[in-house]
């Protein structure tokens with residue numbers, strides 16, 4: 001059998017009926033076996049599901065957002081399929097199951113577990129609609145439940161892959177099917193060996209594509225985006241951003257680490273380990289070649305790379321007596337962050353304080369602050385932006401002064417980071 005090709009279509013590329021039709025056009029000349037097509041939830045479905053789950057958790061009324069979500073999906077089906085197609089009933093049933101799963105009383109200690117049980121419904125819906133539509137267009141393919149293949153531990157919302165088990169499941173269950181027809185499956189979701197549903201972290205479908213690629217020793221992965229490829233900055237924020245024709249794995253991995261949301265941070269490593277090339281290309285203009293991320297001997301980039309992470313919480317922990325910050329205190333802070341699964345993006349210590357910029361999470365934040373209040377005096381600032389400039393030029397800081405007040409900065413020889421409070 002030839003080496004497999006992996007395609008990943010994110011939420012933007014399947015955001016409505018027109019976008020799904022466009023996906024089938026992309027596949028028209030490209031569909032082949034062996035191929036795995038990994039899809040994310042339609043548009044902003046995962047955000048809507050997050051709202052529903054949070055409301056259910058707080059015992060608030062979630063019926064309105066649930067109804068909107070149902071109507072949106074059924075309307076897409078009406079645009080894509082004739083009235084008598086079985087898909088309408090199938091999607092209706094998925095919503096009945098979701099409704100049923102939202103009803104029972106909830107275990108108040110296990111928000112993350114409940115979240116993972118419900119949030120993957122978005123990918124379930126999109127993958128069913130897309131597989132049915134491709135078959136309707138005579139682009140025959142098989143639907144596969146990714147939770148039978150991507151096996152993880154039970155670190156809900158940021159599950160770690162059990163590589164050996166996943167590899168085995170893919171070889172045994174997926175490979176034989178792949179010989180017959182292309183596969184459509186879900187990104188983002190997995191399951192533990194005891195059958196609990198898990199997820200790989202928000203925007204984790206790129207990582208799912210990389211997992212399939214690694215286990216299948218794929219020829220290439222293509223992720224289809226609404227941008228021409230990887231640029232040196234988010235083109236929505238920087239209008240003069242430059243497109244890279246190619247990038248070395250290491251440079252791409254660092255970009256994602258600092259927050260370039262075009263690729264999920266966990267995607268590059270499994271591909272780099274097996275030297276599987278990753279192409280990022282546009283689903284809008286399919287004539288463009290995009291950006292090829294692969295191993296480039298002696299790669300040197302001097303173009304500045306800008307990344308912006310929004311929704312940052314900057315916490316400053318200050319000692320309450322006149323002791324200095326020591327390693328034991330740092331250890332306790334890190335242990336608490338690790339236990340709660342809070343991601344830190346910048347840490348700075350002074351003699352009497354520790355400042356941490358982290359991705360905000362309203363529920364976990366409260367627990368962290370509560371734990372820290374036993375040892376420190378706390379100040380915090382929310383809704384901040386963390387700007388990172390790699391290969392910065394001297395004048396780089398000045399342009400961000402217009403963005404707001406720079407309340408923390410950190411410089412190394414190659415990287416500048418600024419925490420900014422918008423005006």
Ligand SMILES: Nc1ncnc2c1ncn2[C@@H]1O[C@H](COP(=O)(O)OP(=O)(O)O)[C@@H](O)[C@H]1O
Nearest residue numbers: 010011012013227230231233234236260261262
């Ligand atoms: N360096 C970058 N190059 C290209 N796009 C970027 C970059 N940094 C951030 N982006 C943003 O990433 C978006 C695409 O990623 P994302 O929205 O996660 O896609 P999807 O969810 O459809 O997979 C683009 O619309 C762009 O605004």
Ligand SMILES: N[C@@H](CC(=O)OP(=O)(O)O)C(=O)O
Nearest residue numbers: 010011040046202203204205
């Ligand atoms: N739907 C999930 C997973 C994902 O990766 O989505 P996208 O490919 O649209 O970023 C999310 O929104 O987090």
